[in-house]
Amino acid sequence: MKYDISFIVNGRRAELSVAPGRTLAQLLREDLRLTGGKVACNIGDCGACTVIMNGKAVKSCLVPAMKADGADILTIEGLGQEKLHPLQEKFVELAAIQCGYCTPGLIMAAKAFLDENPAPTEEEAREAIGGNICRCTGYVKPVEAIMAAAEVLRGGRER
Amino acid sequence: MKQSKVKEYFRPESVAEALRILSGYPGAIRVIAGGTDLFTADHLDMEALLDVDKLGLAYVREEAGTLHIGAATTFAEIAKSPLIREKFTALQEAARQLADRSTRNMATIGGNVCTALPSGDAIAPLAAAGARFLTATPAGEKRYGVEDFFLGPRRTVLEKGDILTEIQIPACGAGEATAFEKMGRNSEDLAIVNVAVKVRVNADGSVAAAAVAHGAVAPTVVRSTALEQALAGKKLCEDCLDEYCQLVDQAIAPIDNIRATAAYRRECSRVLTKRALLRAYEAAGRRA
Numbered sequence: 001m002k003y004d005i006s007f008i009v010n011g012r013r014a015e016l017s018v019a020p021g022r023t024l025a026q027l028l029r030e031d032l033r034l035t036g037g038k039v040a041c042n043i044g045d046c047g048a049c050t051v052i053m054n055g056k057a058v059k060s061c062l063v064p065a066m067k068a069d070g071a072d073i074l075t076i077e078g079l080g081q082e083k084l085h086p087l088q089e090k091f092v093e094l095a096a097i098q099c100g101y102c103t104p105g106l107i108m109a110a111k112a113f114l115d116e117n118p119a120p121t122e123e124e125a126r127e128a129i130g131g132n133i134c135r136c137t138g139y140v141k142p143v144e145a146i147m148a149a150a151e152v153l154r155g156g157r158e159r
Numbered sequence: 160m161k162q163s164k165v166k167e168y169f170r171p172e173s174v175a176e177a178l179r180i181l182s183g184y185p186g187a188i189r190v191i192a193g194g195t196d197l198f199t200a201d202h203l204d205m206e207a208l209l210d211v212d213k214l215g216l217a218y219v220r221e222e223a224g225t226l227h228i229g230a231a232t233t234f235a236e237i238a239k240s241p242l243i244r245e246k247f248t249a250l251q252e253a254a255r256q257l258a259d260r261s262t263r264n265m266a267t268i269g270g271n272v273c274t275a276l277p278s279g280d281a282i283a284p285l286a287a288a289g290a291r292f293l294t295a296t297p298a299g300e301k302r303y304g305v306e307d308f309f310l311g312p313r314r315t316v317l318e319k320g321d322i323l324t325e326i327q328i329p330a331c332g333a334g335e336a337t338a339f340e341k342m343g344r345n346s347e348d349l350a351i352v353n354v355a356v357k358v359r360v361n362a363d364g365s366v367a368a369a370a371v372a373h374g375a376v377a378p379t380v381v382r383s384t385a386l387e388q389a390l391a392g393k394k395l396c397e398d399c400l401d402e403y404c405q406l407v408d409q410a411i412a413p414i415d416n417i418r419a420t421a422a423y424r425r426e427c428s429r430v431l432t433k434r435a436l437l438r439a440y441e442a443a444g445r446r447a
Contacts, residue, residue, distance in 0.1 A: 001166050020208065021162030023198060043199040044262060045347060056235070056264040061161075062198040063265065064191065066168045066210065109261055130346040131259025 005069035009034070010078025018065045025049045025060035027068060028075060036076035036104040047132030050105035051075045057112035059131070076104035079111060086152040087111055087145065096145035098136030106132045110146045118154055122147060161198055167207040174214055174295050174324060181209060181320045182297050190322055192231050193265035195258070196274045216269070216324055219243060226328045230269025234281075235260070237268060246330040248442070249284035249337035249355045249435075256280060256341050269323045272308075275315045276349065278375035282309070283355035284339050285326065286372035286380045293325040300324075309379040334367070335359045336442035340431035344418060350375045351419040354431045358390075358439040360447055366390045366440070371432060376411035376424050383410040383432070395440045400433045407432050 002017045009032065016031055025042075028034045028051065037060060038048040044062040051060045052074040053067075079085045087107050090096070097103050106129055113120070113128035120128070125146045126139065134142060167184075171177040181188060186206035191197055197208075216231035219240045226247055228237070237243050238254040257263060257271070257280040271281040272292065286305040294301045297320050308315055317323065331337060341353040353374040359367040369390040371383040386406040393399065413424035 003168065019160065020168030021160050021165035023161045026161070044195055044258075047259070047261060050261055057261040058264055059195075059261050062193075062195045062262070064161075064168070064194050064198065064208070064210070066170065066208075067194070067212065069170075113260070127346075128260055131261045 003066065003069075005066065007068045007070060008072045010073070010075060010081070018068075020064075020066055022065040023061055024051070024053070024058070024063035024065050024068055024073075027065040028060060028073075034075045034077050037108070038101055038104065040101070045131075045133065046102070046105075047109060047129075048102050048105040050108045050132065052108055052112050055112065055115065057109045074108070074111075076108060079107065085111070086149040087114070090145040090149040090152070091142070094141055094145045094148060096137060096141035102132055102134040102136075106134065106142055110142075110149070114146070114150050114153060118150060120147075120150060125150075161201060162205060162208070163201050164203050165205055165208055169207065169209045170213050171209070172213045174216075174322065177209060177211065177214060177322055178295055178297060178320065181322070188319070190273070192267040192270040193233065195262050195266040196270060211269070211322065214322075214324075217267075221246065221330055224330050224332065226330050228268055228326045228328070230272070230323045230325060231267050232269075234258075234263035234266050234268065234271075238263060247284070247288060247328055247337060248331070249287060249339040249357070249439075250281065250328075252339040253280040253284050253341070253353070253355070256339075256343075259347050262347075268326060272326065273315060273317060273323055275309055275311075275313050275379070277312055277377060277379055278350040278353065279380070280339075280341060280350060280353055280374070282380045283353050283372040283374040284337065285328065286382060287355040287357045287370045288328045288331075288337055289357075289370065291327045292323060293327065294321050295324050296321045305380070306382075311378045331357075331446070334361070334443055334447040336439045336446055338435040338439035338442065340435045342427050342431060349418070352376055352413070352424050352427045352431060354428060354435050356432070356435045356439045358436065358443045360440065360443040362447065364444060365392050365394050369436070371407075371410075371436070373407065373411050373428055373432070375418075376413040376428055381410050383407050385409045386432070390436070395436060397433070397437060400436055404429045404433045404436075 188207040216229035
């Protein structure tokens with residue numbers, strides 16, 4: 001059996017027919033071709049599939065696709081559509097990207113976090129990406145990028 | 160496909176409707192909340208899912224000295240609840256250490272309880288604080304204590320057709336405090352061991368009552384009754400706790416597995432118990 005569901009993704013309405021055993025990650029990547037978020041571990045450990053659902057960061061490989069019905073979802077493709085978001089800008093500027101595989105997930109986790117806590121300490125920023133595994137950077141540059149983006153978002157002077 | 164045998168998905172809007180669906184469904188149906196445990200694997204024995212996220216079971220409130228936590232309350236909500244921080248500190252500490260921020264946005268306390276892993280981070284605090292579990296069943300509402308609810312790893316008294324709806328906990332009052340400690344391999348992993356304690360102090364600073372619950376060291380969370388009795392009437396300090404915490408050995412039966420050896424779990428349980436007792440004892444003294 002398939003179910004008709006309707007939700008907002010990156011500001012646009014999506015209407016899809018979905019099998020009930022699928023995940024949000026499958027829905028986004030396979031049905032909507034939003035392949036920015038990656039599926040690596042597929043058991044909720046790595047965070048590469050992180051998207052924002054109803055304002056909160058979630059690991060889309062663990063979210064039943066059926067929970068998307070009625071939800072408002074933001075993926076990396078919807079962030080900075082016309083101009084890069086400050087997080088994206090700072091990740092580029094400070095070279096917080098090496099292979100790039102974890103980057104969409106890291107940025108979405110950081111976006112939801114900064115929306116909730118615009119003036120975090122570095123410790124809080126580290127904790128916020130505790131569910132996102134990066135094997136290249138050692139997290140130093142991503143944390144610097146998140147702190148720098150927070151400053152831009154607060155309207156502070158750029159470093 | 161994540162759940163390749165699941166053919167139907169129900170998202171009812173009342174507990175009564177949920178109970179009707181569960182009792183009427185002819186095949187294997189599972190209750191799901193955040194999905195963070197269930198969706199880590201393809202469960203080939205499941206034909207249908209019943210999602211509880213529209214049942215109105217996400218809340219934290221206090222009534223007449225009792226905390227009421229809806230089973231579908233996420234750990235993110237518990238972690239930031241001022242009421243939980245003030246009156247059930249151990250649960251807030253557990254919520255903040257469980258998995259990671261993104262997982263805590265979906266994972267619920269009811270899911271942690273019903274999954275019933277011996278390492279479930281919410282379970283030790285609930286055991287130490289004397290929680291009661293409310294379930295909705297075809298035969299009406301039932302209530303269970305922690306000691307009656309858990310039957311073994313991933314096994315509870317819940318039968319097909321039953322739903323955990325609410326958890327009730329005596330709120331910490333004057334002279335009472337709780338604390339939680341966990342040791343894990345990394346920030347996301349299940350606990351190697353965890354422990355939660357509740358301490359009540361007398362006006363003279365001696366322990367009036369203590370409850371100590373250990374996770375990941377037995378088939379279910381277990382209480383250290385010998386230690387609890389030994390602490391009654393004592394004033395606690397780090398040195399004397401080194402001695403009392405040897406009694407933890409009598410309560411636990413850890414195993415060797417991928418996360419740690421049994422011997423290491425015994426050592427960690429003693430150390431974490433000491434740390435939790437000291438923190439709760441000092442906090443209870445400040446609240447006296």
